[in-house]
Amino acid sequence: MNKARIVGLLSIPVIFLGTFFAQAQDKSSPPAVAEPKGLIPEDGSWTLRVDVTPNGSLDGDVQTHKLQLRCRNDRLTGHYLDSPNKSVFAGELIRGKTVLIVLRQDSPGYTGVWVGKQVGENRFQGTWYSNGGGIAGDFELVLETATKPK
Numbered sequence: 121m122n123k124a125r126i127v128g129l130l131s132i133p134v135i136f137l138g139t140f141f142a143q144a145q146d147k148s149s150p151p152a153v154a155e156p157k158g159l160i161p162e163d164g165s166w167t168l169r170v171d172v173t174p175n176g177s178l179d180g181d182v183q184t185h186k187l188q189l190r191c192r193n194d195r196l197t198g199h200y201l202d203s204p205n206k207s208v209f210a211g212e213l214i215r216g217k218t219v220l221i222v223l224r225q226d227s228p229g230y231t232g233v234w235v236g237k238q239v240g241e242n243r244f245q246g247t248w249y250s251n252g253g254g255i256a257g258d259f260e261l262v263l264e265t266a267t268k269p270k
Contacts, residue, residue, distance in 0.1 A: 169259065172255060221235070243260070
């Protein structure tokens with residue numbers, strides 16, 4: 121084997137290791153971490169349909185309300201749009217094979233918990249419970265208008 125070829129082969133590991141260590145020590149620009157794609161619009165008006173019979177389906181006396189929900193990094197905040205009720209909602213979307221929604225509704229003297237799953241694009245169904253004397257029921261939450269898309 122000739123001398124030039126041996127020197128050339130020996131320099132390959134040096135070039136590789138030099139490049140590796142230079143990249144490992146470059147702390148000036150950390151790698152970009154992509155924010156997860158939104159599961160629902162960042163801001164929207166939602167239709168909330170509820171009943172007071174927790175049996176897995178909406179039936180009987182079904183009431184309809186409008187909610188404003190905001191979503192950032194799968195965290196939710198919101199309030200009623202069509203009611204003098206000053207409740208505030210806070211919660212999250214939980215990613216997985218099934219997307220779950222968990223909301224807590226608070227107003228003076230009342231707390232409700234809403235737990236459901238995504239059953240279609242911008243559509244959730246589940247059950248709600250309250251601390252108001254055993255009141256509970258089923259719900260459906262459907263996007264009406266996205267004011268700030270995904």
